[in-house]
Amino acid sequence: MARITFLEAIRAAQLEEMQRDDKVFIMGEDIVCNVFGTTTDFVENFGLERVRDTPISENGFVGAGAGAAMVGMRPIIDVTLSSFLYPAMDQIVSIIAKSRYIYGGQASLPLVVRSCMFYGNSNAAQHSDRPYPMLMGVPGLKIIVPSGPRDMKGMLKAAIRDNDPVFCFEDATLWSGKEEVPDDPDFIVPIGKAEVKREGTDVSIFAIGGAVPMAMAAAKILADDGISAEVVDPRTLSPLDREAILKSARKTGRVVAVDPAHLTCSAASEISAIVVEDAFDTLRAPIVRVTTPDTHMPFSPVIEKALYPNKERILAAVRKVVGLPVPA
Amino acid sequence: MPDKTNDRSLESYRRMLRIRHFEDRAEAMHAAGEIPGSLHTYAGQEASGVGACMALRDDDYMVGTHRSHGHPIAKGAALRPLMAELLAKATGICKGKGGSMHLSDFKVGSLGETSIVGSGLPVAVGAALGSKLQGNDRVSLCFFGDGASNEGAFHEACNLAAVWTLPVIFLCENNGYAVSTPASAMVSVKDVAERAKAYSMPSAIVDGQDVEAVFEAVTEAVTRARTGGGPTFIETKTYRYAEHAVNMGRVLLDRGGEVDEWRSRDPITKYRKRLVEGGVAEATLDTIETEVVAEVEDAITFGRESPYPTQEEAFDDVLSERLPIPAFLTA
Ligand SMILES: Cc1ncc(C[n+]2csc(CCOP(=O)(O)OP(=O)(O)O)c2C)c(N)n1
Ligand SMILES: [Mg+2]
Numbered sequence: 001m002a003r004i005t006f007l008e009a010i011r012a013a014q015l016e017e018m019q020r021d022d023k024v025f026i027m028g029e030d031i032v033c034n035v036f037g038t039t040t041d042f043v044e045n046f047g048l049e050r051v052r053d054t055p056i057s058e059n060g061f062v063g064a065g066a067g068a069a070m071v072g073m074r075p076i077i078d079v080t081l082s083s084f085l086y087p088a089m090d091q092i093v094s095i096i097a098k099s100r101y102i103y104g105g106q107a108s109l110p111l112v113v114r115s116c117m118f119y120g121n122s123n124a125a126q127h128s129d130r131p132y133p134m135l136m137g138v139p140g141l142k143i144i145v146p147s148g149p150r151d152m153k154g155m156l157k158a159a160i161r162d163n164d165p166v167f168c169f170e171d172a173t174l175w176s177g178k179e180e181v182p183d184d185p186d187f188i189v190p191i192g193k194a195e196v197k198r199e200g201t202d203v204s205i206f207a208i209g210g211a212v213p214m215a216m217a218a219a220k221i222l223a224d225d226g227i228s229a230e231v232v233d234p235r236t237l238s239p240l241d242r243e244a245i246l247k248s249a250r251k252t253g254r255v256v257a258v259d260p261a262h263l264t265c266s267a268a269s270e271i272s273a274i275v276v277e278d279a280f281d282t283l284r285a286p287i288v289r290v291t292t293p294d295t296h297m298p299f300s301p302v303i304e305k306a307l308y309p310n311k312e313r314i315l316a317a318v319r320k321v322v323g324l325p326v327p328a
Numbered sequence: 329m330p331d332k333t334n335d336r337s338l339e340s341y342r343r344m345l346r347i348r349h350f351e352d353r354a355e356a357m358h359a360a361g362e363i364p365g366s367l368h369t370y371a372g373q374e375a376s377g378v379g380a381c382m383a384l385r386d387d388d389y390m391v392g393t394h395r396s397h398g399h400p401i402a403k404g405a406a407l408r409p410l411m412a413e414l415l416a417k418a419t420g421i422c423k424g425k426g427g428s429m430h431l432s433d434f435k436v437g438s439l440g441e442t443s444i445v446g447s448g449l450p451v452a453v454g455a456a457l458g459s460k461l462q463g464n465d466r467v468s469l470c471f472f473g474d475g476a477s478n479e480g481a482f483h484e485a486c487n488l489a490a491v492w493t494l495p496v497i498f499l500c501e502n503n504g505y506a507v508s509t510p511a512s513a514m515v516s517v518k519d520v521a522e523r524a525k526a527y528s529m530p531s532a533i534v535d536g537q538d539v540e541a542v543f544e545a546v547t548e549a550v551t552r553a554r555t556g557g558g559p560t561f562i563e564t565k566t567y568r569y570a571e572h573a574v575n576m577g578r579v580l581l582d583r584g585g586e587v588d589e590w591r592s593r594d595p596i597t598k599y600r601k602r603l604v605e606g607g608v609a610e611a612t613l614d615t616i617e618t619e620v621v622a623e624v625e626d627a628i629t630f631g632r633e634s635p636y637p638t639q640e641e642a643f644d645d646v647l648s649e650r651l652p653i654p655a656f657l658t659a
Contacts, residue, residue: 029506029507029509030507030508030509030580032508032509033507033508033509033580033581035507035508035580053508053509053513053514055475055478055506055509055514055515056445056446056475056476056478056479056506056514057478057479057480058479059480060478060480083444084444086444087444087446087447087479087480087481121364121365122364122365122416122427123365123366123427123429124365124425124426124427124429124430124443125425126429126430126442126443126444127429127443293643293651293654293657294646294651295642295643295646295651296425296646298424298425298637298641298642299364299365299413299416299422299424299425299426299427299428299430300364300416300417300424300425300427300636300637301364301416302416302636302637302639303424303636303637303638303639303641303642304642306639306657307642313656316656316659326659
C-alpha cells in the first residue's frame with residue numbers, strides 16, 4: 001500500500017501494464033514532456049517507440065489506435081482534455097465503436113482512450129466539457145469515471161487488459177486527492193461493478209466522478225441530522241451496474257443522482273430511468289437529479305462555479321427527498 | 329524605407345506596442361491572480377498579426393486562435409472591452425463568457441478566436457464563401473499555428489478554398505512549437521507553406537519579425553483574393569517568447585539560447601530602429617509609446633471598475649433567447 005494521488009495512480013497503472021505487456025504503448029500530445037505528470041520517467045523506461053508524442057491530429061491518432069489494436073497492440077491513447085475528443089468523434093463512433101459489430105466479430109479493439117475533464121477553472125466553454133453522456137449513447141464502448149486514486153489505478157489496469165475499447169474520463173477536480181492504493185501488480189478493480197462507498201438506509205446518493213467526495217461529505221453532515229445516506233459510485237457508466245443501482249434504490253426508497261455532466265441525457269438521467277422502470281414500486285419520493293444545467297460553461301469564475309453540483313445542492317436535494325424543509 | 333509621413337508605419341508601430349504593453353500588464357495581473365484561467369501570450373509574434381491586419385480593410389473578416397490577444401488589437405479593436413474580458417467582467421468583449429482564449433471583437437471583422445486547434449479554418453473559408461455568394465469583395469484571413477496544420481480541418485479547409493476559388497488568406501504563424509513539441513518533429517514538411525502545393529495554392533514564406541514584409545506579402549494575397557484569384561497561403565516565421573501559456577510555474581521544454589536569439593530580433597525594437605533610420609523623430613515614437621501606456625492603463629481601470637456578470641447571464645446567448653434559470657439558482 002502506498003498513499004498516492006490520482007495522477008500518480010494513473011502513472012502507476014500505465015507503468016505496471018507497460019512493464020507487464022509489451023503490446024501496451026501510449027501516445028498523445030505532449031506525452032514525452034509529461035505535461036500532467038502521468039508519464040514521469042516513461043521515456044527512460046520504455047523509449048520513444050512506446051511513448052509517442054503525436055501531432056495535433058486527434059482524428060488521426062485516435063483512429064491509428066484503432067488500427068494498431070486490430071493488429072494486436074494495446075494502445076493507451078491520451079487525449080489530454082476531453083473537449084479534444086470531438087475532432088476524433090468520426091473514428092470513435094464509426095470505427096472504434098462499430099468495427100467489431102459490422103465485421104461480425106472479426107475485429108477486436110483492445111484500446112483505452114483517456115481524457116481528463118478540466119472544468120471549474122475558467123477555461124471557458126470549449127475546454128470545460130464532461131462529455132461522457134454523449135458516448136453513453138454509442139453502443140460498443142465501455143466508459144469508466146473513477147472517483148479516487150484506488151479506483152483510478154485498479155480500473156485503468158482493468159481497462160488496459162480489457163478486450164474492448166474503454167473510455168476513461170478523469171475528473172481533474174480529483175487530481176491531487178490522495179488515497180491508500182495497493183501496489184500489488186495484479187490489483188484490479190473490475191469494470192462494470194458499482195461500489196457502495198458508504199452504507200445507509202434513508203436515501204441513496206448515486207454520484208459520479210468528482211461528485212463522489214461531495215456526496216461523502218454531504219452524507220457525513222446528514223448523519224449529524226439523523227439521516228442515513230448511502231453513497232453509491234457506479235464507477236462504470238457503460239455498462240451501468242443495474243443490479244447495484246436497483247439494490248440500493250430498493251433498500252432506501254429515495255434517490256438523488258449527482259452528476260457533473262449537463263442535465264439532459266446525463267448519466268444521472270439514465271440512472272433515474274433505471275430506478276423508475278424497475279424499482280418504482282419501492283420509491284417513497286420523486287427522484288432528484290443534481291447536475292450542471294444545460295448551458296455552456298462561462299469563463300467568468302463568479303458565474304461558473306455555482307453551475308456545478310456541490311455539497312450544498314446535494315444536501316438540499318436529500319432534504320427534499322426525505323421530506324425535510326429545505327433552508328433557503 | 330518607410331517615409332516619415334507614412335501613417336501606416338506609425339500605426340503599425342502603435343499596434344505592435346499596444347499588443348506588447350497590453351500583454352505585459354495582463355501577464356502581471358494574471359500572476360497576481362487578478363485574471364483567471366490560462367493566458368497564452370503573443371509576445372514575439374506582433375509583427376505577424378499587425379503586418380497581416382494592416383493589409384486588410386476594416387470590413388474584411390478575420391479568424392484566430394487560443395493565442396487571441398494580438399489578433400484583435402492588430403485589427404484595431406478597442407482595448408477596454410478586451411481587458412475587461414480578461415478580468416471576467418460583464419463589460420468584456422464576450423461579456424465575460426470567453427476570456428483570454430477568445431478575445432474576439434466582431435466589430436472589427438473578427439468571426440472568432442477559437443481555442444480548439446484547427447477549428448477556425450473552416451469558418452474563414454465559410455465567410456469567404458459568404459462574400460462570394462453575396463457578391464461583395466470582402467476577404468477572410470485565418471490565423472493558425474504550425475501545430476494546427478496537422479489537423480484534418482486544416483486540410484479540408486484548404487481544399488475547399490482552392491476548389492471553390494474563395495477569397496481567403498491562410499496565415500500560418502509558425503512559432504516553431506505546439507506546446508512542448510517542435511514543428512520540426514511534428515510537421516512532415518520543413519516549411520508549412522509547402523502544404524499549399526497540395527492544394528494548388530500560391531504561397532509565400534516571410535520573416536514574421538518584419539512587419540513590412542508581412543504587410544507586403546498579405547497585401548499581394550488580398551489583391552489576389554479581392555480580384556477573384558482565390559486563396560493564398562502565407563507562412564510567417566515567428567516565435568513566442570513565453571512558454572505555451574504564462575505563469576504555469578513549469579517549463580515544458582527547454583528551448584535553450586534560442587529564446588535570446590529571437591529576442592535580439594525583436595519585431596518592435598527592430599521596427600523602431602528602422603523608422604528612426606527612415607527619418608521618424610524619436611519624439612514621435614516616444615509620444616506613441618506614452619499614449620499606448622495610457623490607453624492600456626485606462627483599459628485596466630475600466631476593467632477593474634466594471635461589474636461581474638450576474639448569475640442569470642450564464643443562461644444568455646446559449647440560444648437567441650435567454651434560457652430559463654434553474655430553480656436551484658433562484659432559491
Ligand atoms: C483539438 C485540440 N487539441 C489540442 C489542444 C490543446 N492545445 C492548445 S494550443 C495547442 C498547441 C497549438 O500549437 P500551434 O497551432 O502551433 O499554435 P501556438 O500555440 O504555437 O500558437 C494545443 C495542443 C486544443 N486546444 N485543441
Ligand atoms: Mg506553434
